[in-house]
Amino acid sequence: MLRTVQRAKEATERVIAALRELKKSLMKHLFTYGPVPLDQADQVPLKETEIGPVPEHWEVVRLGSLLRVAQYGLSIRAGRVGRYPMLRMNNLVDGQVDTSDLKYVDLNPEDFVKFRLHKGDVLFNRTNSFELVGKTAIFDIEGDFVFASYLIRITPDTTQLLPEYLNYHLNWEGVQHRLKALASRGVSQSNISANKLKQLEIALPSIPEQREIARILQAVDRKIEAEERRKRALEVLFQSLLHQLMTGQLRVNQIGEEAKNAHQPVAKRSP
Template sequence: MLGPDTVAELSADLPAAPADFRDTELNPLPVDWQLVRLGEVLAHRKEFITVRDEDEYKRCRVQVRAQGIVLRDFVRGADLTIKQQQIVRAGDFLVAEIDAKVGGFGIVPPTLDGAVVSSHYFRFEIDRKRLFEDFLGFAAMTPSFQKQVSPRGSTNYASVRPKHVMGYLIPLPPLSEQRAIARVLRTVQRAREAAERVVAATRQLKQAMLRHLFTYGPVPVDQADRVPLKETEIGPVPEHWEVLPLGNVLRQTQYGLSVRGQRSGQFPMLRMNNLTAGRLDTTDLQFVDLDPATFARYRLNRGDLLFNRTNSLELVGKTAMFDEDDPFTFASYLVRVVVDPNSVVPAYLSFYMNDQRTQARLKLLASRGVSQSNINATKLRGLVVPVPPLAEQSEIVRVLDTIDNKFATAERRCQSLLLLFQSLLHNLMTGQVRVHGLTELESIGGA
């Protein structure tokens, strides 16, 4: 049960309720909605079995951040150390004893009916005459619910117990409205999941195309077997390509500024966190003040490559091409790489440097410390790279840019649907928006 301090904290700074709303311990709610504790609509159930060594069991687990219940694995009874296991049923509200504080709870889907979990999970049966299970699943995603699971200050506790769960508060609209709210949110959620699958498929397509293009060149996949190849120290490449140390096709490598960045200043300074997935991310910048001569030495030019020479082993070697017109400088953990335009197209080299196989080779060059790894400019210049004719490099860039544009479009759709879901979750779960007139959202998955 929530104490008065926790309820007071959750209620702090709530806006005054409009005329058709009433103030509650969580937030203003429509006058025709109830505010209930879960103990009024849930019952704690225990259904244990003794596993048999010769049988196979389906285990499930909760995902954190309220991402639901998923299959964990199939396991033989003989491989289970703890022989007493709980059975869960479709539609149950399942709560992880420890992970609940990080969103480890959700509704058991029909596909996991009869799965087993350990005694460190709590199973709650829902009173379906008052509460629709999918509505509870979405209510559990709201900040007001999660604040109750992870209260701050002196009321904090190490794990969640059934008595805590029974004391959590949720809004309770009429059952028909619960179903309608859940239907709208499920529609947007499924559209987002479909968009995420497109993002994942596009990411896989890019990796497959990187492997194809850097092995066979810019030829159709069904013509790859017609390309004469030669074996090199970096693997097979077309016979007419050169394979050279990177330093042979560069005009310059230069370490960045050893100057502490500030929140404001004359010039933005790119740091290692600004290199993301082969692209520049300028949403988190620091700034420096420089005299004209120093700025001239460290000003980035369009087409420069930035190489992350010092970072964790996982992130060292990140590379991105600078494609801004505004005046930028760069910090000391980055190396500016200036290509010879007569030998290399900058974007081609950027794509090659970010290929998974190249990244794996770079990790082998890194000097490893306790928490940081380093690849100095000398080692970088010694990295062997494939050098096709410039026209083929440009065609490779065109193909990969097309895939990147599709990827960016899919990511934007994912982000838009996430923002829509979050907005609807808040507004529908507080009654600020009622479900009447929102049924057109059911077609959003095909938009």
């Protein structure tokens, strides 16, 4: 029955919610104690700093001292046609670039070179609602993309700061609270300038620790994305079965078999 597909979708949504809570808890642990097992956290010597407790051997550094570039994007109107896709604030979703809703611009070669995004760039949402201002995403996809003026391109000095670590650190709620405190609030939008962003103090572990923190959180993100794909597939199946039922292409007893098959884990299906 259709209800079987709906139950499978609801179960997947619960898994996604649980994974998001796990990620939230992991971020608090990792940015407080470092990449150590949970049962060893009490063995990590901490020091109190202006941004809260961090491991004794970590530094607390102003972000601006770790950046090679902090650049505003293009102030140009984008449309549905054009040569280059331009990322806007709505394209930053859960720390990643979402290309499902793109607009395009035409640029001369000089401007394209100036505003072209490179893998490892971190995009910072400097202007948005108070709830969304300060969110970031890492650019790690193929293609000739540029970025809009409501975003700031942050390019770290990778000898000191890895972009993957920076992206997760800035999106952690502990840092988000401090970023919100820097925002200039308007009637409908808030703003955090590049100069204010550079003044933000962040926790700086060693490069190996940064890499391990990013690896752990990336693993959780991959699990979340896998469940999101499953949810989307179930939604498509539900709509397809409903359409076939309403148009008489499928009998009710057939629907039960379709839904039952959809509920089986992919890994258990025969090749």
